[in-house]
Amino acid sequence: MTEVPFPQPRECPYHAPPGYLALAGSGPLSRVTLFDGREVWLVTGYAAARSLLADRRLSADRTRDGYPLVAPRFRASVARQLVLIGMDPPVHDDHRRLLNPYFSLRSVRAMRPMVERIVDKYLDHVESLPQPVDLVSAFTTPVPSQVMSEVLGLAEEDLDFFQDASRRLLHATTQEDSQAAGGELIGYLDRLATRRRTEPGPGLMGELAPAVVAGELTQHELVQIALVLLVAGHDTTASTLALSVVTLLEHPEQIAALGDEERLPAVAEELLRVLAVTDLAGVRVALEDIEIEGYTIRAGEGVLVSATVGNRDGSVHDDPHAIRFDRTGRNHLTFGYGIHQCLGQNLARLEVQVALAKLFARLPGLKLAEPAESLPYRAPGTGTVQGVNRLPIFW
Numbered sequence: 001m002t003e004v005p006f007p008q009p010r011e012c013p014y015h016a017p018p019g020y021l022a023l024a025g026s027g028p029l030s031r032v033t034l035f036d037g038r039e040v041w042l043v044t045g046y047a048a049a050r051s052l053l054a055d056r057r058l059s060a061d062r063t064r065d066g067y068p069l070v071a072p073r074f075r076a077s078v079a080r081q082l083v084l085i086g087m088d089p090p091v092h093d094d095h096r097r098l099l100n101p102y103f104s105l106r107s108v109r110a111m112r113p114m115v116e117r118i119v120d121k122y123l124d125h126v127e128s129l130p131q132p133v134d135l136v137s138a139f140t141t142p143v144p145s146q147v148m149s150e151v152l153g154l155a156e157e158d159l160d161f162f163q164d165a166s167r168r169l170l171h172a173t174t175q176e177d178s179q180a181a182g183g184e185l186i187g188y189l190d191r192l193a194t195r196r197r198t199e200p201g202p203g204l205m206g207e208l209a210p211a212v213v214a215g216e217l218t219q220h221e222l223v224q225i226a227l228v229l230l231v232a233g234h235d236t237t238a239s240t241l242a243l244s245v246v247t248l249l250e251h252p253e254q255i256a257a258l259g260d261e262e263r264l265p266a267v268a269e270e271l272l273r274v275l276a277v278t279d280l281a282g283v284r285v286a287l288e289d290i291e292i293e294g295y296t297i298r299a300g301e302g303v304l305v306s307a308t309v310g311n312r313d314g315s316v317h318d319d320p321h322a323i324r325f326d327r328t329g330r331n332h333l334t335f336g337y338g339i340h341q342c343l344g345q346n347l348a349r350l351e352v353q354v355a356l357a358k359l360f361a362r363l364p365g366l367k368l369a370e371p372a373e374s375l376p377y378r379a380p381g382t383g384t385v386q387g388v389n390r391l392p393i394f395w
């Protein structure tokens with residue numbers, strides 16, 4: 001049998017790569033080959049994906065032997081020792097219990113004025129620039145970055161450093177670059193955590209520092225939690241925003257719905273479903289043999305769960321490849337499933353809804369300054385999320 005490589009490039013930001021769809025046609029689980037020559041499972045069926053993501057016999061611990069690396073940069077220790085997302089119970093669940101209240105629907109509703117203020121600030125900035133404007137550097141990247149920095153409670157004067165170091169960490173293609181930028185951020189967050197133990201301050205760092213003083217959390221854990229929130233919450237949202245703009249401009253009849261508060265959530269949800277910027281809803285290693293839908297996953301084997309393909313399962317969505325902004329429900333895998341389901345999903349939805357609605361309201365004549373096909377989409381294989389490095393627009 002010929003090897004099927006993973007990952008494969010999308011030919012369009014909002015359609016699945018044809019190679020993945022061919023796999024899905026042959027069953028809910030397939031074998032794919034990673035950059036290092038290793039064969040792992042790719043789960044493409046929605047039901048199998050949910051069942052496996054809820055299965056305690058699969059581990060998310062990136063330091064375990066056999067945990068599959070989808071790109072070379074994940075060899076960096078900063079990418080391997082991730083709290084929450086890269087941990088199993090019971091430690092995962094303890095951290096998650098501590099953090100859940102900060103990202104509940106209620107807490108996130110209270111963040112709306114902050115998100116609106118930040119979106120307005122960067123729209124002012126966009127409007128002040130000569131056209132064409134690169135929406136990625138002027139809007140879609142700085143908005144989630146400043147939101148995360150305010151959620152964490154970082155000082156405003158540190159925003160430039162924070163944005164620069166995060167950008168270098170998230171776009172690193174080598175183990176060395178990833179390690180260097182991660183090290184700078186860890187140093188910065190560690191100094192802030194030390195200060196917050198004696199000096200009260202805003203945001204999560206301010207709120208969780210007393211837990212360090214009380215011995216419920218180590219300072220190392222607090223710093224790691226802040227870093228994971230940054231890594232998980234920044235580029236994902238930024239890329240979703242940029243690719244949403246491309247998608248909406250190719251479906252201009254839908255743009256009016258952004259101005260309708262009733263319809264806006266469904267538009268955002270369909271964009272999240274079709275874009276699934278992380279591509280994968282989870283990466284795991286099997287701890288025991290698992291029988292599923294007639295397949296046997298052996299202990300020690302790697303399992304990749306595809307959100308890109310699972311979100312297009314015809315048994316869940318009618319006409320699954322079509323973009324339809326009148327779909328109801330949230331049955332997609334873009335935020336994962338099970339105990340690791342995205343902590344920040346309420347915040348991500350808020351950012352996507354506010355940013356897109358305000359962007360198209362402020363710049364109703366918005367157009368791409370280059371054909372969508374020629375935009376610099378990110379190369380798969382680097383392990384970064386699906387996205388576009390530049391998005392020149394005029395209005």
Ligand code: HEM
Pocket residue numbers: 060084085086096103228229232233234236237240276277278280281282283333334335336337339340341342343344345347348
């Ligand atoms: C559109 C934007 C986003 C997408 C597509 C996304 C996607 C995901 C996915 C697929 C997972 C599950 C990973 C797994 O099971 O291995 C996840 C987990 C996570 N996300 Fe998000 N995310 C987004 C925004 C955010 C934001 C804004 C935050 C920040 C608050 C955040 C924080 C996290 C954290 C901390 C986890 C790990 C949760 C755990 O392990 O318990 N994400 N996200």
